[in-house]
Amino acid sequence: MQYRYVPKNGDLLSVLGFGCMRLPLKDNAVDESRAINQIRLAIDNGVNYIDTALPYHQGASEKILGKALQDGYRNQVKVATKLTPFMLQKPEDMQKMLNKQLETLQTDHIDYYLLHALDESYWEKMQTFGALKFLEQAQKDGKIINQAFSFHGSLTTFKEIVQANDWAMCQIQYNYLDEQLQAGTEGLHFAAAHKLAVVVMEPLRGGGLVQKLPLDAKQIFDTAPIKRSLAEWGLRWVWNHPEVTVALSGMNDETQVTENLKTAQVALPNTLTPNELDLITRAAEAYRRLLRVNCTGCQYCLPCPSGVNxxxxxxxxxxxxxxxxxxxxxxxxxxxxxxxxxxxxxxxxxxxxxxxxxxxxxxxxxxxxxxxxxxxxxxxxxxxxxxxxxx
Ligand code: SF4
Ligand code: SF4
Structure with missing residues (x-):
């Protein structure tokens, strides 16, 4: 496994993080034993950063992660979870949410606690709720170790947030299709220049760059002299950036875990050649021409009161x-x-x-x-x- 530093605290994190947003399913619920086995398989092979959040799988993600980290696994990893603005009605709810998460995750501290999915309005809401003071106090109480945030707003707001607090880390959406989306490449460089570790979510766009990659784009990858899977191309592009600390992969299949572990060993920064980077750019252009709606399948919009999936x-x-x-x-x-x-x-x-x-x-x-x-x-x-x- 390849590890990269968190500048503010010296933590060495595995470049491959386990994202618990898309765990394996069975009969419309999370397949608990399979999910636990996959999380442990990743940890046994060097993954030491695991990310979850209260809304993932309607609360089941944190519960299952809590179980997966029993039997000696908790002290092998850094756990990241989030304070979710849309689930908070009033400032007192922040403490309640954190306490509940500690209980569900069966731990006495969260290593990286993120203000979740900040954009312009959630950032404003979190400021109104006094979230930064809350994080500071939670850190003093030993309930959280590092303050962080995940982000889905505009580049301007991203820069404002980066400079507003002593964050150890930020989490952004970044992949070869979304170079200019939200924080984008400029945001990545800005965060790194401010000594923030950067965790990348959606490095494969929820499977959009693998199983759902259109034929036109696949054919471009087929012309590469080196044969790599589509997942490997996508992850290599992310890890090619030295500013990226961790890429979170929402793995839900044992072969995915094994394949991503293998890629994580060899995908060092600045190792893609100019020809390979050009190939990826052309594949992204082919994909963009066909995409009708920019949905990553994250399910944050659900439930819909009218029942629309x-x-x-x-x-x-x-x-x-x-x-x-x-x-x-x-x-x-x-x-x-x-x-x-x-x-x-x-x-x-x-x-x-x-x-x-x-x-x-x-x-x-x-x-x-x-x-x-x-x-x-x-x-x-x-x-x-x-x-x-x-x-
Ligand atoms: S439409 Fe829903 S599932 Fe798609 S990106 Fe937006 S919140 Fe996520
Ligand atoms: S009814 Fe339409 S607008 Fe309202 S939540 Fe459902 S999809 Fe969204």
Missing amino acids: IPSNFQAYNDLSLNSDPLPALNIYNLFLKGILTGVRADAALCKKCLQCIKRCPQHINIPEKLVHVTETINQATANKPFDKDQ
Whole structure:
């Protein structure tokens, strides 16, 4: 395993971090024993940074991580979890949330405690709640060791937040498709110049740069003289930046864990050649040309009071554009989201435009507006190509 320093405290963190946002599922719930085995497999092979948050898997992520870290695993890792602004009604809730998290995670301290998914409005809310004073006190009490934040706002706000407190770390979305999104490359360099460790989330865009990578982009990678998996290309691009400390991978399959561990050993900073970097840039351009909505599938927008499964609708909408065969996307939309097979509707047409979801979306997608396009586009595609009613 390759390790990189946290400038403010000298911690040596594994470049591969285990993200507990997309744990393996079974019967619509987290497959607990499999998740625990995967987390321990990663730790046994040198991963020492594990990230979770209260909303992940509706609270199950922190619980399962707490169990995974029993039997001597807790003292082998740094645990990161988050204070989630949209779950806080009043300032007193901050202490309650932290206490509950310590209990759920079965630990007496959180190593890296992050203000979660800050953007302009959540940053303002956290300041109004006195969150910085709260973090300082929690640190004095020994309940948290390091103050940090995760971010989904604009570059200007990112710079403001970096300079507003003595953070040890920040967490940003960064991958070869999102170089200019949110904090982006400029934010990465800015944070590193201010001696913050940088944890990267969505290095593979929730599988968007692997399983869901469109054929046009895949064909560009196929021309590379060195054969690498799509995951390896994506992770190597992130770790090629010396300013990146950890890349969080939301691993939910044993082979993914093993493959990423292997890449983490060899993906040293500044090792991609100019030709390889050019290849990745061309693949990103090919992908961008096809993407209809910039949804990463993070599920922060859920639940929707009208029952719309927002990320699944956007996935079907994107898949329609990304894949040459429209049938799989139409089947998912019509049979599952429109409830023909399940009896429960979750399709875009249910949206009542209450706007609740917009504020929660870290990608700042105008969700209700896009859902209108989803309905129109999929209805039209269905009329042109009837879906497979026998599936
Ligand atoms: S705007 Fe539409 S999709 Fe968003 S929460 Fe409201 S009903 Fe659901
Ligand atoms: S719409 Fe936004 S919040 Fe919802 S899953 Fe997609 S990126 Fe996440």
